[in-house]
Amino acid sequence: MSATPGVSARRLLDDLDALAAIGGRPDGGVDRVAGTAEDLRARRWLAEQMRARGLLSRTDDIGNVFGHTPNAAKRRLLVGSHTDTVPAGGRLDGAYGVIAALEVLTTLHEHGHPAADALEIVSFWDEEGAQPQSPGGMTGSTALCADPHLAEITGFVELHIEQGPRMELAGQELCVVDGIVGVDRHLIRAVGEPNHAGTTPFPLRKDAGRAMARAAAAAHDLMQSVSDTLVGNIGSFTLEPGAPNVIPGAAHLVLELRSPHEDALTRCAELILEHTRAIAAEEGCTVEHRMLSHKPVVAFDESMRTLVEKVCRSTGRPAGSLYSYAGHDAGVMSAHVPTAMVFVPSTRGVSHSPHEHTPDRLLTQGAQVLLETVIAHHDSH
Template sequence: MARPAVSARRLLNDLDGLAAIGGRPDGGVDRVAGSAEDLRARRWLAERMRARGLVPRTDDTRNVFGHTPNAAGHRLLVGSHTDTVPAGGRLDGAYGVIAALEVLTTLHEHGHPAADALEIVSFWDEEGVQPESSGGMVGSTALCEDPHLAEITGFVELHIEQGPRMELAGQELCVVDGIVGVDRHLIRTVGEPNHAGTTPFPLRRDAGRAMTRAAAAAHDLVQSISDALVGNIGSFTLDPGAPNVIPGAAQMVLELRSPHEDDLTRCAELVLERTRAIAAEEGCSVEHRILSRKPVVAFDESMRTLLEKVCRGTGRPTGALYSYAGHDAGVMSAHVPTAMVFVPSTRGVSHSPDEHTPDQLLTQGAQVLLEAVITHHDHH
């Protein structure tokens, strides 16, 4: 049977239609999970499915699923999420959902047998923006504890890269090897608060100075270990935080990401060692605890091989990389064979109204997803 082709016009129109829900004047999108816009987008998605002869279903967690009227018992799941960060872009998550809808629609229209063995999903609250959200991936985590999981044979997520590596390498498609591990460390220096005007420098036990020196050293240490390791200090506090009080305590949260667990361990050890040495010079002590640890995720080898074959079959420049951002696929991979495909992000910009991928590459990615669904069906 000849491979059906996705409709570029319908795909791009649907992306426009979804982007209009919570759309901002600057081209960005405000569709935070649980907001009126987010709920409207879920209803819009279900209506779109119904209009195409598909069967939508919303579960108790507010995940939106879709399948054909004659869906088989066991199905391959494809999709992503439609919620955004505040002032987010129009493609993060949304592209994977709309491409999944386009693939299912196309296969159903053509009466292709793979259509009945396919299910699409828009997961609830992937971004985890709300303080009570427990860090995102809420819908995929809930699905992994749902009896419906037993009917799912695998999961494929199509997504924008959200970084600059593909564009810099001239790649149009990338099969994702896995998702980096993410460790977060709370590091605290403790000294002695005192009057900033009356206390001479030699008599100070300045926890703030110790922590700023340690933070500066941390960035250099991260970069010295491996090109694959990245780190960030995005949370930094001084106590009591007054201009005329020498800080008696200070703390920072160091986040580390790498596809190699030993990079993460080694880096944390080096940063703590350096921080303790600096703190000793400043007359301060150091406290440390691990806030969270997400292990490295490796995607399913046979699924990756299948996607590599399909991507190479396009004749377009194809590569492989690790995702440095978290995705629903990371949650799903612990339960079913899972894989991801990336398309490039212009200038590597994401979580921003300037998020962009050329239309032709968006269409090509959706066609690759369709080919992957058919190939998976033929293999099973």
């Protein structure tokens, strides 16, 4: 049996640098929001790189950039991620998965490996959803799943930085992702009575702002009491009418909850609502509630996860496992084709920041695991 080809660490890292320069900022971050001139230039650059390496490239109607060999098979494994960023984002989020996919296809094609013809790579359009007119991100992968081209895809693998601290804290260099957590968003509104803030004694107030502030202050402890797998946030808090001399007649917040367990999401929301209603009653207020959105828990394909785990074990690179607490294109794809996702650690857990970083050795190792996964998938099919 011929030796497994090895990715070029130098080319991988040089390509990451070249892509980061498109929309690059003086602080080391990247501004490449979907649809901007920098984003479009990056997509053109990617297509040019594919063609320069003897590959065929195309951009579909939504903006996804695809690449494959001239003799590509009719059905192919899809590998990739996204190259758009949030404002003042990092150089690795999404971009690493795309550049690693390019490196894998380039290496296999150079070596004449049969897995090259059974592989297609992609940079999805607008994963981040950072533009006001975006439908919420995952735009390109969602469009692909409604496109006839999906019938030519045998599966999807996405290599990505973790974007959190868990791998680094556990000393893990690779993780096979079990799935993506469910995400619920709730609008909770307290209704009291607006009145003059200077002339109304405290005992006579129905202060919706105070009621909601008390509820918000207790929310984190309530979240942690439900499950150690659950996290949440209150990132939006509004007082009505919002004047310094008017007691708030209403106040609302947006609560976001994330967990790999649907029952934990439900129990936590119920607990916080129960607590909020009790506080509101003490303050002479009532509570209104509306669920804004529900994204169910995603579990990745077991056979694909097992394939990646075997690749890691067979090469002496044992991988951990975890759920992703951030959304990814892999979550969209998993509803339609067998999907796997692989993480490398993020230094100090920092992401969506100019300080985003993963050591070069781990970036290269992740790309090599991706290559060997592509070969293993080809051999198993």
